[in-house]
Amino acid sequence: MTASVQRPVAARRWEVDALRGLAFLAMVIYHGAFDLAAFGGWPIAVTSGGWRLFADGIASTFLFVAGISVVLARERWAKQPERYWRHIVRRTLRLGSAAGLVTLVTWLVSPPDVVLFGILHLILLSSLLALPFLRFGVWNFGFAGLAAFLGWLVSLLPGNPWLFWLGLVPEGYRSFDFRPLLPWFGVVLLGVGVASWWYGDGQRRWSLPDWSDRLLIRGLRWLGRHSLLLYLVHQPLLIAFFVAIGLIDVRRLLG
Template structure:
């Protein structure tokens, strides 16, 4: 049992693991992008590190949405759409900051629907789904399957990029369309409703929350948005300060 004002340490720790591997993937990605060394980031171990981090993090977004809803319900608070609309819009705005930055620095690979755009949109769209169990399981699998089909579709218009249908030769530094990724959110909602009904853990789990490594992962998980926002600029600054990367010579700055 977890009190209404408590947090589930395993959720924060898992989110911390996802953030750690995301930062690790972006480190390799930046090294390749700036030509420091050559590693295949689109296949093999590095690719799977990045993909696993994304899947885990987005899955936990779905789980966390159910926890937020059940916590509000047992606290006697109204589960209002405005709460999710404000949260989603806030994250979308941060996504637009990344869009503007990428447009200035990398105009040929602008982030038009990256992970922050996706998560913010998914939070808003998830509201009517949060009370359901198996419909989210079935729907999530359908969305995942449809993502595989849409991957091979291409249109001349850019207006369906958010859905997963792109123009020919589309490139972006960060791209998370609703199909298939909203399917991962739905599977997270299903799992959260099944495993944490009424804001309590339905399974036995020993308490490892006081372990130093787990505590560190929990802290990272609780600050996931902040870490995501600052980690890329911070890594680029460190690369420049140490002289590993010269943006002037690359024509970027």
């Protein structure tokens, strides 16, 4: 007789994967506009105005979902602590490797714009820092507000080249992607607070219509489940596509 396998308390939530997939699609749109502006000479102000708000909204969605995922992982393996910590280690290694690859590639492409603390670096560090906050449940709404306040406070202090990742950004600092820990860690804590309230004990507070098998939702779920790998490959594919259809001049790209 074989021993029965204890299943996790909570399976993947289709709405969480779909939200992450939607954020990925929005990111592809933004990065497409960025590539056309940076390498194609298109007059798109991707770093200001509505485009800047769009980018901040995308980053906020990814960070919010990261906070939710930290809670769901704990609930999923609540009765299997060894599997839970193996999950934490594997996720940390995956994110760390992906973040390191982004740093290496951007340094090779354009050293002045190297990504030293972008969205992946932030999600990696924030997911680990959020672990001790899980015990506070909905009180994380207050901690999220505190992180936002500290972010504002830190922005008033002089920059520091060694603590730029915290929010002490030196004047003239540039990067393809930069999201300091403060105030953005607050968005992760907001996700932790919402998930603690909505998914208490691994169950939804209220039932949702089951749209998980609808074609659109299935597509978004697939994107959400594979968002890390897709994040790493989408920019080269986008640029190659724009070059192929003549929207980006290779000479401008290489120059």
